[in-house]
Amino acid sequence: MSTAPSTTDEAPRPAAPAPGPRGPWTPLRPLVLRLHFYAGLLVAPFLLVAALTGFLYAGAFQAEKLVYAHEMTVPVGDAKLPVSEQVAAARKTHPEGTVTAVRPSPQDDASTRVLLSGVEGVGATHSLAVFVDPYTGEVRGALEQYGSTGALPLRTWIDEFHRDLRLGENGRLYSELAASWLWVIAGGGVALWFSRRRALRKVRGTGGRRRTLGLHGTVGVWAAAGFFFLSATGLTWSQYAGAHIDELRTSLGQSTPAVSSAAGGGEHAGHDAAGGDGGDGEHGVGLDRILAAARAEGLGDPVEIVPPVDAGSAYVVRQVQRSWPTKQDAVAVDPAAGEVTDVVRFDDFPVLAKLTRWGIDLHTGVLFGPANQIALMGLALALILLIVWGYRMWWQRGRGSAFGRPIPRGAWAQVPPYVMVPLMAVIAVLGYFVPLLGVPLAVFLAVDVVLGELAHRRGRRASL
Numbered sequence: 001m002s003t004a005p006s007t008t009d010e011a012p013r014p015a016a017p018a019p020g021p022r023g024p025w026t027p028l029r030p031l032v033l034r035l036h037f038y039a040g041l042l043v044a045p046f047l048l049v050a051a052l053t054g055f056l057y058a059g060a061f062q063a064e065k066l067v068y069a070h071e072m073t074v075p076v077g078d079a080k081l082p083v084s085e086q087v088a089a090a091r092k093t094h095p096e097g098t099v100t101a102v103r104p105s106p107q108d109d110a111s112t113r114v115l116l117s118g119v120e121g122v123g124a125t126h127s128l129a130v131f132v133d134p135y136t137g138e139v140r141g142a143l144e145q146y147g148s149t150g151a152l153p154l155r156t157w158i159d160e161f162h163r164d165l166r167l168g169e170n171g172r173l174y175s176e177l178a179a180s181w182l183w184v185i186a187g188g189g190v191a192l193w194f195s196r197r198r199a200l201r202k203v204r205g206t207g208g209r210r211r212t213l214g215l216h217g218t219v220g221v222w223a224a225a226g227f228f229f230l231s232a233t234g235l236t237w238s239q240y241a242g243a244h245i246d247e248l249r250t251s252l253g254q255s256t257p258a259v260s261s262a263a264g265g266g267e268h269a270g271h272d273a274a275g276g277d278g279g280d281g282e283h284g285v286g287l288d289r290i291l292a293a294a295r296a297e298g299l300g301d302p303v304e305i306v307p308p309v310d311a312g313s314a315y316v317v318r319q320v321q322r323s324w325p326t327k328q329d330a331v332a333v334d335p336a337a338g339e340v341t342d343v344v345r346f347d348d349f350p351v352l353a354k355l356t357r358w359g360i361d362l363h364t365g366v367l368f369g370p371a372n373q374i375a376l377m378g379l380a381l382a383l384i385l386l387i388v389w390g391y392r393m394w395w396q397r398g399r400g401s402a403f404g405r406p407i408p409r410g411a412w413a414q415v416p417p418y419v420m421v422p423l424m425a426v427i428a429v430l431g432y433f434v435p436l437l438g439v440p441l442a443v444f445l446a447v448d449v450v451l452g453e454l455a456h457r458r459g460r461r462a463s464l
Contacts, residue, residue, distance in 0.1 A: 027414035029195055036188035038444065039181055041394060044387045046178040047185075051387070053162035054230075055380035058365045058373040060155040068152050071143060076108045077135025083112070083305070084287045089137035090114035090130040099307060100127060102287065103150070103320070105134040106302035115145065126156075148320065149366060172239045173436065179234035180241065180437035186220065186227040193217040209396035216389040223382040230379065233363035236356055241434045254352035259330040259344040261306075263314040283308055283315070284335030290315045293333045293340055300327065314341055322361045323369055 065072065083104050091099070097116035105112045112134045115127040122128050122144055129145035129152070132138070146156040157166075164171030196217075206214055235241040249255050287305060294303065294317035306316040318330035328346040333339065349357070361367040365376050415423070427445070431438025 027416060028419065029192070031415060032188045032191055034448070035441075035444070036185060036192060037394075039185050039188070040387075040390050043177065043181045043185065044390060046174050047182060047383060048387050049165070050162065050175060050178040051380045051383040053158060055377050055384070057155070057158045057162050058376040058380065060158050061365060061373055062370065064152055064155050067154055068143065071131040071141040071152075072111055073109050074105075074111050074133045074135065074140065077133075080105060080134040081137055082288045083291055084282065085137060086112045086132045086134055087114050087282075087287060090132050090139060093139040094119075094128065094130050094142060096120065097122075097128060101307075102305045103302065104291065104305070110134075111140055113145070113150070149322065149364065150320075169239065175234065176238040176240060176242075177436045177440075179231050179238060180434050181440075182234075183228050183231035184437065184441075186224045186231075189217065189220045190224045193221050209393055212389050212393050212396060216386055216393065219382055219389075220386050223379060223386070226375075226379040227383070229359075230363060233359040235434065236360060240436060244433045249352050249356070252352065254350040256353040256356070257344050257349060259316055259318070259332050260342045261308070261313050261316050261332050263308070263312055263332075263334050263336070263341065285338040289338040290317065290333045290335070293317075293338050294331050297329075297331050297340055297343060299329055299331060302327075308335055319346075322357070322366045324367055326357065326361070326367075328357065 083102060086104075087099065087102055091114075094114075094116060097119035099114060100117045101115040103113040103115070111131040114130040114132060116122075116130065117124075117127055119128040126144050126146045128142055129150070130142045131140045133140055143152050144156065145152060147159070151159055160166050163175055165174055236245055246255075291303070291305060294305075299317055299319055302320050303317055304320050306318070308314060314332040314334050316330060316332050319327035321327035326346060328349070330344045331340050332342040334341050346354070346357075358367060362372060363376075365373040427438060427442055429438075431442055
């Protein structure tokens with residue numbers, strides 16, 4: 001996605017002015033231009049896949065409501081049945097597996113979801129969601145569900161393709177590579193665009209490569225802030241950079257707090273992410289008393305009830321609303337006495353934990369609902385257009401039969417040591433914290449230096 005000045009379509013340039021003072025940007029511009037060109041050229045295929053699947057994922061929320069309307073919605077009745085009766089109805093139809101969570105109907109026209117694990121044919125990281133009419137106890141269907149947002153098969157398939165190309169953990173490297181480089185390519189493009197003379201930025205009245213460059217640069221500048229955001233939030237749950245971010249948050253005391261699920265507050269703490277008893281999820285005082293205790297602590301819909309994992313654990317009831325305003329409070333309830341033993345409030349989350357929650361939810365399109373999803377689709381479309389224009393400019397750089405001429409070498413020789421040394425230090429730090437950016441960048445720079453030196457030596461021998 002080069003933003004190099006044209007040598008074929010632009011009008012003849014006026015004579016260069018007398019050289020003025022050279023700032024740090026002057027020697028860096030050719031290097032940024034070359035990096036922007038090659039990064040765009042080589043990383044663009046990964047970004048294109050991420051943009052296309054991201055576009056589809058943003059639209060999948062609304063599509064899901066249409067495709068699975070029968071399971072997700074019910075006719076509004078007079079009064080909802082107790083949650084325990086709804087779970088019993090689900091277990092009568094689907095006695096297989098283990099109840100790991102229950103999501104009571106959050107709206108008048110919404111069904112209740114009873115989540116089962118250990119069901120044959122359902123992946124270990126997925127659940128079978130049984131949809132129950134909260135007014136009649138009728139089971140309206142069962143679908144595989146994934147993730148904390150309750151993604152059903154359509155959205156799950158798109159989500160997994162966006163995240164890892166459906167190749168498992170190794171496939172996640174593609175999305176991390178795309179997220180690692182997106183902000184670099186966007187930042188380089190913005191710097192190059194604003195370093196050009198104003199007359200060379202316009203689109204109207206131009207043609208050929210210069211028009212393509214104008215469209216590429218203008219759309220890129222307007223969308224850059226969104227790209228920076230997508231890159232940063234995408235890295236928060238990536239494989240390598242995400243692990244470093246988690247370590248940093250932990251060292252700063254900014255980890256996301258979790259309610260203790262130990263019934264007595266002891267050695268069983270920390271088991272709030274799973275549940276199940278091998279039966280219907282009923283322990284001690286039962287689901288209805290547990291839900292009533294959580295309601296008394298102010299936990300409004302939507303909530304998820306997680307049964308105890310063992311005899312020494314408590315129920316965990318947590319809010320699962322990730323749209324604005326975020327509801328993420330959680331309580332632990334002793335199954336024997338029906339009393340709340342621990343409470344975690346979202347208002348008490350550390351700042352970085354809150355920002356991470358909001359950032360991920362904004363990235364996935366749930367924080368502000370349809371408006372959020374439309375904005376993400378717009379960003380994805382902008383990225384797709386930028387990639388198409390970038391490759392078109394590469395095509396247009398050729399002369400005659402010369403297809404896609406690269407940006408000339410020689411930029412390193414112009415960078416003074418007082419700029420080069422800090423630059424190499426930054427690359428080393430990036431190589432550690434964001435390895436899928438730092439390592440390829442270091443390799444690119446090393447290869448570029450070696451090839452440049454070889455070309456220089458060949459030129460010297462030819463001149464002798």
